[in-house]
Amino acid sequence: MKPKRQNFNVTPAQESEIESLRVSLGAPNSKEAVLQAVRLANNLLETVHGGGRILVQTEEGQREVLLSVPKEHWTYLVERPHPWKRQLWIKGRRQAVGALWSAIVSEGQSAEAAAEDWDLPIEAIREVFAYAERHRHLIEAEAREEAIRGEIETAA
Amino acid sequence: MGLGGASDTVVLQAAAEANRVLLTRNCDDFRRIAHTVAHSGILLVYSHVVVAKRLAYADIVAAVKVVETSAISMSGLMIALNDVRP
Numbered sequence: 304m305k306p307k308r309q310n311f312n313v314t315p316a317q318e319s320e321i322e323s324l325r326v327s328l329g330a331p332n333s334k335e336a337v338l339q340a341v342r343l344a345n346n347l348l349e350t351v352h353g354g355g356r357i358l359v360q361t362e363e364g365q366r367e368v369l370l371s372v373p374k375e376h377w378t379y380l381v382e383r384p385h386p387w388k389r390q391l392w393i394k395g396r397r398q399a400v401g402a403l404w405s406a407i408v409s410e411g412q413s414a415e416a417a418a419e420d421w422d423l424p425i426e427a428i429r430e431v432f433a434y435a436e437r438h439r440h441l442i443e444a445e446a447r448e449e450a451i452r453g454e455i456e457t458a459a
Numbered sequence: 460m461g462l463g464g465a466s467d468t469v470v471l472q473a474a475a476e477a478n479r480v481l482l483t484r485n486c487d488d489f490r491r492i493a494h495t496v497a498h499s500g501i502l503l504v505y506s507h508v509v510v511a512k513r514l515a516y517a518d519i520v521a522a523v524k525v526v527e528t529s530a531i532s533m534s535g536l537m538i539a540l541n542d543v544r545p
Contacts, residue, residue: 385488386491388487395463395464396463396464397464397465397466397467397470397485397488398484398485399485401506402484402485402506403484404506405484405506405507405513406484406506408513409513409514409515409518410515410516411515443508446505446506446507446508447508449486449487449505449506450505450507450508452487452490453486453487453490453503453505453539
């Protein structure tokens with residue numbers, strides 16, 4: 304694949320930061336240093352987006368590395384106040400993403416079939432898939448919580 | 460019934476007034492408000508983590524049929540269809 308040229312200006316301070324990073328990483332040049340840092344950042348962000356935590360072990364004990372995770376942008380999914388659910392909801396409907404995703408998966412539907420079945424734009428269904436993929440741990444944890452709450456109430 | 464986006468209480472009240480049993484995937488929210496409305500019954504479909512316990516449309520229809528043929532009075536009752544086996 305033919306490489307594309309990327310140009311951007313940096314201040315002397317930023318240049319110094321990149322050089323310091325290059326030395327720390329033992330990279331042969333600035334480009335390699337930046338690429339290594341990008342891969343590392345992507346790996347860490349993927350972990351955090353998937354509901355994981357990053358911990359480092361030091362002589363003083365274990366501490367969590369807090370990453371500044373950029374806010375996700377969704378067009379068809381919205382936050383909604385709920386006593387305990389933290390997953391997003393379908394905009395304009397009282398339906399959590401997990402419930403819709405589970406229904407689509409249970410039915411083995413394609414995005415096109417789900418869009419028609421649920422009377423939603425196909426882009427909304429694609430967002431449901433993307434969100435469910437990224438926040439699978441949260442969705443599964445909340446499905447378990449919902450089932451447990453149901454059992455507790457039934458027993459009471 | 461044209462209630463898309465209406466609150467859970469409004470939906471449950473409308474179902475009760477029409478003497479209909481409500482079928483929902485929004486289990487916890489309807490469980491919480493169920494005692495506030497004299498409803499005609501609620502059928503719950505849980506989004507189960509265990510794939511084998513997830514209900515496809517055909518499973519839901521079969522489970523509803525079981526409830527229907529059992530002839531129990533649904534008034535004020537809540538039943539999780541995931542636990543109903545044809």
